[in-house]
Amino acid sequence: MMNYLRTNMSLVIKTIEMHAGGGGVRIVQSGYPKIIGDTLHDKLQYAQKNLDHLRKMLTHEPRGSNRLHGIVQVEHDNPEADMAILFLYTEGYSNFCGHATIGLGRYAVDHGIVRRVSPETAIKIQCPTGLVTAHVEYENGRAGAVRFECVPAFVYATDLMINMVDYGDIKYDISVGGSFYIYTNIKQFGLDLVTSSAADIKATAHKMMKAVGDTITMTHPVDDQPAVIGGVYFFSGPLASLPDTINEICIFFETVCRSPCGSGSCGLLALLHHKGLIKEGDVRRFVNSKTQSVFSGRVVKQVKVKDTPAVIPEISGKAYYTGECTFFCEQDDPQPSFLIK
Template sequence: MNSYQRITELNSSLIIKTVEMHTGGEAVRIAVSGYPEIIGETILDKRRYCKENLDQLRKMLMEEPRGHSEMYGVIPVNSDIKEADMAVLFTHCEGYSVMCGHATIALGRYAVDHGIVKGVSPETIVKIQCPCGLVTAHVEYQDGKAGAARFESVPCFVFAADQKINLEGYGEIHYDISYGGTFYVYCDLTQFGLNFKSSSVTDIATTAMKLRRAVAAKVTLTHHEDNDLAYFYGVIFYSGPLDNSDCFEETCIFADAQVDRSPCGSGSSGFLALLHHKGLVKEGEVRKFVNGKTRSSFNGKIMKQVKVKDTPAVIVEISGKGYYTGECTFYCEQDDPQPSFLVK
């Protein structure tokens, strides 16, 4: 018996296997086996159950030494709606998000490649239940292989436009709040004397968290479906005043100062809702979103206008491609005193 067999047999209850992917440079770690049963009637119940009962497994996969401070993950669960082909929870180093666009793009390809949905040329539809609602992915399928994907969002809307806040050290800051499956603060980075080219990632992330805390202390969010969705997930910084350009630089800082390597699918969804609200994009027009640091990009467009109760909203489409980076088997030895670290 080799050392690997000995360790895994001794710790068989803690073996978790994953498929590793990335979209736009942002990690997608999909837990494909090893998770215990996740209990709950609804997907938000399952999210709460994981937070309250299985959070040590999230930390094991997301944090060092198996992960890192910018890791992102997916936990497949049983769907509670018949329309869905699959259902998932999203994880990161702070907890559990309710929507993730870059992961949805990767999951579309993964679902076709792994037979969750049978591939159909030229495009296969994959319906994914996320904590924020049902999202539909359209996955390119040619010669038996899945490729790039685009997903249709849940209704996206502006919660509060043209807001102001006095931020210590910076004075009056202008911002907007928009929902793209989760809530973000949208703000022009240049107001802080920062820019994507020369400012450090640390300075950008620190400023974003200061802004998010200040806005969260001032603004009470609500959501029409469930107030589990009503929280500030992150900040989308963009460069310069908004106009009717066809390309926008942006960077998403979310959770506990995690810096997205992709342009952020849910953030771009909310961005399109904001641009539409301000009259800067029309239905059917394509906009490109480029990460200000990594230069990876997504395309997005407004598909149609809808209403969420009395609130004007839009369904948007975000497109990109997920790539495989490997497969892993993770375990934790029984006498390991530090199953995970999170250093900030």
């Protein structure tokens, strides 16, 4: 680094860059201040209050974009966990991200954060949404494919109808796979997963999220806290006739997912199981209709979330390294981060 820059740096953060199914993953290696708190929830609140400028620096332009999720490792307070993390993205701090978990699984094994075991290494990851177990293939000194068992996924409501301007009556379901998602057939909107533009699909998803949000007040069954729709998961055709390979695209807040959306696919597995369309162990392939990237998933077992029937979903995929970065911010930079929507 040039000498005159060294004297003008407010901070330097180093990261490893990856992607899983096309979804960007930015893992902080060094430079992030210690995140204080007795519990992961406390640490999340501390980061929101005291370190949000760093989240923006890493996920907003000119260094980031809404196409990636950042990961910051913190000390875990769950005695079962091997590690704990916070997920960063352009809009804030997400409870969970499936493609980022796939990237983190490979990274943790490759970098010796956990004891490596062949042919598969298990990692228990404490996330804001709960404890997630990742299983990472490990052979010949190299980590491979990752499968993770998510927190319980459950159906919130099914066979709902809403009348939308320009579209008429739209049928949809709400299911939860770490976040609350709307599940709906994109053909109802006169759109196509492949030929319609990502911009049109995103705009339609936002209209749907607003319409549903204005109509339904939701609470999470665990803590009765208010819940919001995190995204819209579009598929093509009637739910009952979806094939083993499901073409999809998910809009998560401002993001058009580049991967087949791990958390969204967890919710879909719960929905398919709830409707009797799959049973435990049945494998489904999820294909992002824009990138053609593939994850696979299955229902591992049935559980309950309080009194609500739920399932443990498992998602499998691969992650790849794309680079390593050293990010810095000069003290007199008038635009350390910005976000254009």
